[in-house]
Amino acid sequence: MRPPCSRALLGLALLVVSSACGGWRGHGDTYYRRWELGKIKHEATYSFGLPGDGWKPLEQKGSQVAWFNPQLDAAILLDSQCESHGDSDLAQFTDHLRIDFAQWDVKSQESEKLIGRDALHTVVVASIDGGPQTQLELYVIKKNGCLFDLEYVAPPASFERGRAAFARVVGGFGFPISG
Numbered sequence: 001m002r003p004p005c006s007r008a009l010l011g012l013a014l015l016v017v018s019s020a021c022g023g024w025r026g027h028g029d030t031y032y033r034r035w036e037l038g039k040i041k042h043e044a045t046y047s048f049g050l051p052g053d054g055w056k057p058l059e060q061k062g063s064q065v066a067w068f069n070p071q072l073d074a075a076i077l078l079d080s081q082c083e084s085h086g087d088s089d090l091a092q093f094t095d096h097l098r099i100d101f102a103q104w105d106v107k108s109q110e111s112e113k114l115i116g117r118d119a120l121h122t123v124v125v126a127s128i129d130g131g132p133q134t135q136l137e138l139y140v141i142k143k144n145g146c147l148f149d150l151e152y153v154a155p156p157a158s159f160e161r162g163r164a165a166f167a168r169v170v171g172g173f174g175f176p177i178s179g
Contacts, residue, residue, distance in 0.1 A: 075154075136152065
């Protein structure tokens with residue numbers, strides 16, 4: 001799993017806003033798994049809600065789906081990894097997302113149902129090497145051999161204002177996708 005964004009990365013990511021992002025065709029509401037040789041599938045095709053006004057699609061290396069909101073200095077990122085993620089539990093997978101953070105203060109963590117499976121919903125305040133604080137809201141889900149992480153990242157001052165957009169994205173999350 002890839003580590004979450006920092007504010008510095010978000011600024012750089014804005015420079016690479018593009019019209020296409022890997023398997024995210026036309027920046028619609030579905031990420032399409034890339035065709036791969038061999039038997040191991042590394043990504044999943046999944047759907048999601050759209051965050052709404054003010055959120056611009058962006059391409060960030062390692063992200064399958066990502067939006068940035070310049071007014072909030074915030075990002076929403078979605079990722080899937082299939083069959084090669086190991087066998088950790090949801091709490092351990094969530095903890096893997098803290099890899100770049102020196103500070104990681106869990107504000108809340110609870111199990112919820114999402115796509116018919118248990119999901120771990122976590123809110124944290126974090127910082128990288130004494131830098132500015134960042135607040136994150138995370139959902140980590142495992143289903144059908146795939147691991148999904150859905151992330152909302154914002155400065156604490158604007159965090160609450162972007163949560164409704166993230167809730168729309170999570171509310172539309174669907175897997176597996178048929179057709």
